[in-house]
Amino acid sequence: MRDLIEKLTPRYTLGNATYQRADLTFVDVTRDELRALLLELRDKEGFTHLVLLTAVDWIEEGKFQLTYMINNREADQTLGLRLYIDRNDAEGDTIHDIWPTAATYQRELREMFGIAFPGSPRVDEEFILEGWTDMPPYRRDFDTLAYSQQTYVEREGRETHDPRATMKHKMYPEG
Amino acid sequence: MGSLRDVLSPFTAWKHVIETPVTIKNPIGREAADRYRGFHQNDTDKCIGCGSCEDICQNAAIDMIPVDNPKDGDSGLRPQIDYGRCCWCALCVDVCMTGSLTMSNEYTWVDSDPDAFRFIPGVDKMPWDDFEKGYERQGDRMLSGLTRPEMAELEPEARIGNFDEIVAGYSREQAVLEADRCVECGLCVATCPAHMDIPDYIAAIREGDYDLGTQILYETNPFSEVCGRVCTHKCETVCAAQYEGEPIAIRWLKRHIIDNVSEERRLEIVGTPQVLPTGQKVAVVGAGPAGLTAAYDLARSGHAVTVFEAQDKPGGMMRYGIPEYRLPYDALDRDIAVIKAQGVEIKTGTRIGTDITLDQLKADYDATVLSIGLHLGRSTRVPGSDAPGVEAAIDLLRRITAGEEVPVPKKVAVIGGGNVAMDIARSMARLQKQKFGEVGVTVTALEDFDHFLADKEEVTESFEEGIEILDARGPQEIVTFKSGKRKGHVKGLRTWKVTSIFDEQGRFTPQYDEGDEMVHEVEMVVEAIGQMADISLLGDELTEALEWNRGRIAVDADGHTSEPWLWGGGDAVHGPDVIHAVADGHKIAASVNVALMAKAEAEK
Ligand SMILES: Cc1cc2nc3c(=O)[nH]c(=O)nc-3n(C[C@H](O)[C@H](O)[C@H](O)COP(=O)(O)OP(=O)(O)OC[C@H]3O[C@@H](n4cnc5c(N)ncnc54)[C@H](O)[C@@H]3O)c2cc1C
Ligand code: SF4
Ligand code: SF4
Ligand code: SF4
Numbered sequence: 001m002r003d004l005i006e007k008l009t010p011r012y013t014l015g016n017a018t019y020q021r022a023d024l025t026f027v028d029v030t031r032d033e034l035r036a037l038l039l040e041l042r043d044k045e046g047f048t049h050l051v052l053l054t055a056v057d058w059i060e061e062g063k064f065q066l067t068y069m070i071n072n073r074e075a076d077q078t079l080g081l082r083l084y085i086d087r088n089d090a091e092g093d094t095i096h097d098i099w100p101t102a103a104t105y106q107r108e109l110r111e112m113f114g115i116a117f118p119g120s121p122r123v124d125e126e127f128i129l130e131g132w133t134d135m136p137p138y139r140r141d142f143d144t145l146a147y148s149q150q151t152y153v154e155r156e157g158r159e160t161h162d163p164r165a166t167m168k169h170k171m172y173p174e175g
Numbered sequence: 176m177g178s179l180r181d182v183l184s185p186f187t188a189w190k191h192v193i194e195t196p197v198t199i200k201n202p203i204g205r206e207a208a209d210r211y212r213g214f215h216q217n218d219t220d221k222c223i224g225c226g227s228c229e230d231i232c233q234n235a236a237i238d239m240i241p242v243d244n245p246k247d248g249d250s251g252l253r254p255q256i257d258y259g260r261c262c263w264c265a266l267c268v269d270v271c272m273t274g275s276l277t278m279s280n281e282y283t284w285v286d287s288d289p290d291a292f293r294f295i296p297g298v299d300k301m302p303w304d305d306f307e308k309g310y311e312r313q314g315d316r317m318l319s320g321l322t323r324p325e326m327a328e329l330e331p332e333a334r335i336g337n338f339d340e341i342v343a344g345y346s347r348e349q350a351v352l353e354a355d356r357c358v359e360c361g362l363c364v365a366t367c368p369a370h371m372d373i374p375d376y377i378a379a380i381r382e383g384d385y386d387l388g389t390q391i392l393y394e395t396n397p398f399s400e401v402c403g404r405v406c407t408h409k410c411e412t413v414c415a416a417q418y419e420g421e422p423i424a425i426r427w428l429k430r431h432i433i434d435n436v437s438e439e440r441r442l443e444i445v446g447t448p449q450v451l452p453t454g455q456k457v458a459v460v461g462a463g464p465a466g467l468t469a470a471y472d473l474a475r476s477g478h479a480v481t482v483f484e485a486q487d488k489p490g491g492m493m494r495y496g497i498p499e500y501r502l503p504y505d506a507l508d509r510d511i512a513v514i515k516a517q518g519v520e521i522k523t524g525t526r527i528g529t530d531i532t533l534d535q536l537k538a539d540y541d542a543t544v545l546s547i548g549l550h551l552g553r554s555t556r557v558p559g560s561d562a563p564g565v566e567a568a569i570d571l572l573r574r575i576t577a578g579e580e581v582p583v584p585k586k587v588a589v590i591g592g593g594n595v596a597m598d599i600a601r602s603m604a605r606l607q608k609q610k611f612g613e614v615g616v617t618v619t620a621l622e623d624f625d626h627f628l629a630d631k632e633e634v635t636e637s638f639e640e641g642i643e644i645l646d647a648r649g650p651q652e653i654v655t656f657k658s659g660k661r662k663g664h665v666k667g668l669r670t671w672k673v674t675s676i677f678d679e680q681g682r683f684t685p686q687y688d689e690g691d692e693m694v695h696e697v698e699m700v701v702e703a704i705g706q707m708a709d710i711s712l713l714g715d716e717l718t719e720a721l722e723w724n725r726g727r728i729a730v731d732a733d734g735h736t737s738e739p740w741l742w743g744g745g746d747a748v749h750g751p752d753v754i755h756a757v758a759d760g761h762k763i764a765a766s767v768n769v770a771l772m773a774k775a776e777a778e779k
Contacts, residue, residue, distance in 0.1 A: 144233035148260070152234075155259055155293065160238035163226045163250035164361025164374070170245045171365045 001025040001077060004045060012037055016082070026067075026080040031093065034083055038068065038098055046072040047079060050098075053105035055113045059140045062087045064115060068095075085115070094120035112138040204283070211280035212263045212310040215256055217297035221275035224250035225360035225415040228267035228276055231318075236260035237267065242298050247366050248413030258292040265310055270318045272358065272415040278310040279303035320356045321420030324349035326427060331639040336608045338499040341636070342404065345424075347383075350431040354380040356416055357423050363410035368758040371395045373410060377428055388432035389444050396757050397471045397514055398464055400506040401493050403430025407752045438509050442516055450477040455771045458483065458540040460527045460712070463491020464753045465745025466546035467514050468760025469767070474517035476768050481540075482519060485526035487577065491548050492746070493753060495573040496595070498602050504576075528712025537740050541774060542767045545728070545736075545743040546760070549706035549750070555590060559653030560702070564665030568599040568703035575602055583607055584698035585615050588668040590650050591703030592620025597633040599701050600642050614641040617695050619670050621685060623647040647673040648693065649685050653700050667696045708747040733766035734759055742767055 005017050005027060015028035029037055041047040051069035058065060068081040085092060094117045096103040106117040111127040114136035126132070135142050207213060219242070229237040236259075239252035254267070254276070268276050276296070281303035286292065297304065327343035334341050345353065359374040367373065372391050379388035392399045406426050414422035436444070455478050459466040462484035470480045488494055490507050515521065527533055536543045552567025554560050564582075568591065574581050583606045589596050596618055604614040618637070622628055623646045637644060648670040656666045672691030678684045708727070710718065722729040722737040727748055730736050734744045744759030 145235060148234045152260060154235075155257060155289070157290075158238055158257065158293075159240075160229065161241060161250075161252050162361070163224055163239065163252055164364050166239075166241065166250050166252060167245040167362070167365040168370070170251075172370065 001079070004079075008037070008040075023076055024078050024080070026082055029081045029083050031083055031085065034068075034081070034093065035095070035098075037081070038070070038095060041070060041079070042098065046074050047077075049073060050101055050105075051078060053095075053102055053109070055109050055115060055138070057087070057113065057138065057140045058084075059087070064090055064113060066092055066109075066115075090115040092117050094118065094123075096120050112136055114139060206308075207280040207282050209280065209308045210310050211282060211308075212265050212278045213280045213282040214258070214278065214284070214301065214303055215254075215267075215296040216277045216279050216304055216306070216309070217253065217295075218275040218277075219253055219297035221273045222253055222271075222297070223248060223273055223275075223362065223415060223418075224252035225272050225358065225362055226250070226252065226254075227270050227272050227358045227360060227415070228254050230358070231266045231270045232261075233264070233266065234260040234262055236262075240295055242295065245365070248362055250360075250362060253295050253298055255293060255295040259289065268310060269312050270358075271312070272360075273418040274312065277312075279306035280309040281306060319358065319416070320352065323356075323421045323424045323427075324352050326424075331636075331641075334500065335605060335614065335640045338602075338605060340503050341500050342427075344434050345427055345431045347435075350380050350428060353424050353428060354378075356420075358415055360415045362413055362415050363423075363425065366413045367410045368755045369395045369761065370758075371410075371429075373425055376432060377423070377425075380428055380432060385432055385435040386440070386444055389436045389441055392429065392432060393445050393513075395761075396754070397468055398493075398510050398753060398757055399429055399433040400510045401464070401502060402426070402754055402757070403433055404506065405493075405497055405502050406754050409754075438512060441509075441513055445513055445516075448475045448477055448517055450475075452479065453477040453771065453775065455479070455541040455775065456481070456539070457542045457544065457767060457771075458536040459544040459546060460533075460536070461491060461546040461548055461745070461747075462486075462489035462521055462523070463546055463548050463745055463756060464493060465548075465756035465760045465763075466491070466544060467511065467519070468757045469544050469546065469742075469744070469764045470519045470760075471514045471517055472761060472764030473767060474514075474519045476764070478541075478768075478771065480519045482521045483525045483527050483531065483536075484521060484523045486573075487523050489521045489523060491546075492569075495576045496569060496598070498572065498598050499576070500601070500605070501598075526712075528714075533712055533714065533717065541771055543741050544763055544767065545741060545747065546745040546756070546763075547708060547710075547712070548746040549708050551707045551709050552702060553705040553707060554702055555650050555704060557650050557652055559655050559665070560700075562653055562655045562663060562665050564655075564699050565653055566699060566701045568595050568701050569706055571599055571701060572602060575606075581606070582699060583610050585611055586695075586697040587616050587699045587701060588695050588697040589616060589618045589701045589703055590668070591705075592618070592622045592646070593628040593703065593705075594630060594633055595706075596620070596703035597629045597637055599703050601633075601637055601640060603701070604637075604640050604642050617643045617645060617697065619645045619648040619650065619668065619695070621647065621649055621673050621676055623673070645670075645693075649673045649687055651687075651692075654694060665698055665700055667694045668700050669694045706746075710747075732762075734763035735766055735770075739770075 012033050013030045018026040047070040049071040051071050054067050056065040063084045064087050066083045069078060071078045092115055094106060103121045106120040107123050107127050109115045110123050111129055117123050226239050229239050236257045238255045240255045241251055242253045243251040245251040268278055329341045354377045357377045361374050363373050364370050376388045376391040408426040410425050411422040416423050457473050457478050457480045459470050459482040462482045466482055470482050474480045489511055493507055552569050571581055587603050589600045600616045600618050604616045607614050651671055652669040653665055654667040654669055656662050656664050670693050671687035671689055673685055674688050675686045728736055728743045730743050730748055734742045736743050742763045744763045745756040749755055749759055
């Protein structure tokens with residue numbers, strides 16, 4: 001994979017190559033070059049299969065990371081392209097015309113992270129969350145605990161105890 | 176489009192068409208994958224009831240339920256899981272502080288009672304309790320760091336020729352890293368004798384709110400400069416972080432807070448008594464941590480407090496025992512300044528029993544607190560132990576602090592293996608280095624290194640400073656010159672190898688290998704084998720009247736002696752360290768307060 005990265009480097013802005021395993025490599029790419037790069041990798045380098053498209057919320061940096069995992073079956077190699085987009089204006093470019101399956105991933109990202117993919121088929125339709133009105137739940141500022149407490153009733157008879165207060169009460173009742 | 180091969184590959188699935196289908200009609204009884212996340216298992220002996228699993232669960236599926244009485248380091252609570260809420264994410268397993276919580280690969284279970292799906296793993300017996308397969312965290316705890324930031328310290332060469340403080344204290348970055356490791360379980364609070372609000376002040380560090388931190392410290396302890404440096408930190412021995420890493424450096428974090436708040440600011444935060452003076456007077460005998468803590472509390476309750484102290488300066492063993500390289504005097508002075516600011520009067524250079532009698536205090540004050548510590552050194556009483564050149568450790572330490580001239584010979588032997596022995600050995604080593612440019616101290620301890628009394632760091636640092644420590648050696652005789660100019664003066668220390676210290680009943684009866692004898696040639700022998708209280712101030716009558724408990728004045732749980740006007744605490748009654756003395760001080764103050772209120776009520 002080092003050869004491939006070196007070969008592409010003169011023509012693309014590639015950063016932070018991580019050779020995670022013999023068959024798994026990650027590299028940072030830029031948004032304006034993504035399309036050309038994916039096409040070249042698919043048509044010239046044997047990366048014919050889109051394994052998945054997913055996101056990471058780097059909330060502290062104000063960014064979402066889109067990860068395009070593509071696979072070259074012949075060479076048994078997987079390449080992860082990392083693309084950073086602005087978290088406040090979360091929008092990616094659809095690639096459903098390169099891999100039709102991308103439309104499904106993009107619809108999921110739209111629902112779970114609130115990342116828009118204009119032009120992607122059925123991207124604004126509900127995916128697995130039905131009637132969701134809250135913030136997209138995979139955003140890290142979504143408070144899962146508060147949501148589950150508000151949404152689901154507690155079974156009756158539940159009671160918890162604070163370790164510190166329990167010990168205080170039992171071990172030094174005099175105060 | 177993909178390659179032709181991609182398009183065709185689904186057809187390769189056709190070859191499976193005549194095989195048994197992968198889906199099955201009845202999934203019950205079908206085993207899940209080896210690392211499947213199924214019903215939980217908990218090794219309840221290992222679990223400490225810290226509640227971190229409850230805190231992390233994003234579905235509020237866990238309650239902590241009492242299953243046993245709490246004890247040091249174990250709340251006696253165990254997690255109960257409500258599988259109506261659990262989403263099998265395993266965050267609880269990943270965060271578990273002891274690694275006790277795991278998941279079996281069992282995922283099927285039918286019951287018509289919904290409440291059956293809420294149980295305490297490991298306590299409520301389940302068929303999958305002993306399953307080997309399932310999910311457990313790989314490797315050590317990963318969600319919080321395992322090690323403390325390293326503390327900057329003076330190198331041995333830089334410290335041995337002086338009494339400069341060795342430990343530097345944490346920087347803000349180090350302190351935040353360390354504070355981040357605390358899971359705020361509060362298991363340590365019970366073990367701290369003063370029950371300091373440890374997780375709360377650690378949280379204040381994280382927030383960068385040192386004023387709040389100081390306020391929290393002062394709620395339970397007016398000696399944070401002291402305890403932040405020399406506390407015996409029993410709390411750290413029960414810390415939840417110790418099971419898969421180092422315990423939180425609670426002591427250093429306390430010091431970090433106080434390091435960041437100036438003396439002036441502390442006075443602003445702590446303030447002065449906010450109550451009307453009661454007009455009642457309390458006498459405190461002894462300005463150590465027990466007496467000064469009681470004085471602090473009592474002054475803040477509006478009483479007029481006078482502390483009588485025999486030495487020239489207040490602080491007790493914190494000043495006259497603990498060497499300066501561990502606790503600089505100005506740090507102690509900052510703690511005492513806040514106590515004085517409460518209106519506490521400290522009369523130094525006044526020994527009760529000689530300068531003023533205890534009877535006088537009884538007559539002049541509404542209550543009297545006895546916090547006189549242990550200031551008489553015990554002797555080995557081996558032959559020669561009364562010869563010139565034999566010294567008591569605490570006596571020497573006091574003289575060093577007071578700036579008195581102490582004899583510094585080239586060769587010194589110290590008898591004892593506790594922290595006091597290390598303190599005097601390291602102090603003498605410094606004086607030798609200053610005088611001769613080299614160290615010549617030999618410590619002989621009854622205990623072997625596996626059962627050593629002094630803290631590990633003390634031993635390590637002593638070795639680094641060039642001190643010789645001989646373990647399992649018992650003193651037989653202090654050899655003296657039999658003739659000549661130095662006749663009668665110390666010439667050496669004769670020791671035998673110790674084979675055992677206690678007999679079968681646990682009584683102190685050291686046994687020796689007489690064939691393994693050594694004579695250590697020294698000009699001074701320092702005995703550091705324990706201290707006792709100087710109770711001569713009591714006088715015969717009071718000594719007779721008081722109740723005693725194995726040679727110490729007996730007190731009730733509040734520190735009240737059998738005499739209604741007299742309370743007692745600290746080393747003279749309980750010991751063994753500063754934080755216990757502080758705890759005693761608080762208890763005594765509370766008890767005196769109640770008694771004085773009753774007295775005021777009765778006099779109305
Ligand atoms: C060498 C040494 C090192 C130690 N190191 C540590 C350590 O690292 N960490 C730790 O936590 N603890 C340590 N300790 C123990 C700790 O110092 C004591 O537990 C603590 O100081 C006890 O407090 P106290 O108030 O009971 O008594 P003290 O601190 O002993 O104070 C008693 C005071 O009463 C005064 N006094 C006595 N009789 C009279 C009288 N008749 N009239 C007037 N005043 C009188 C004394 O002069 C003294 O100032 C050490 C002790 C020694 C000796
Ligand atoms: S597995 Fe997840 S949801 Fe279930 S109890 Fe543990 S933390 Fe809560
Ligand atoms: S985190 Fe682990 S040790 Fe702590 S209460 Fe939960 S199961 Fe027990
Ligand atoms: S210091 Fe340790 S025992 Fe105390 S609250 Fe923090 S993690 Fe728990």
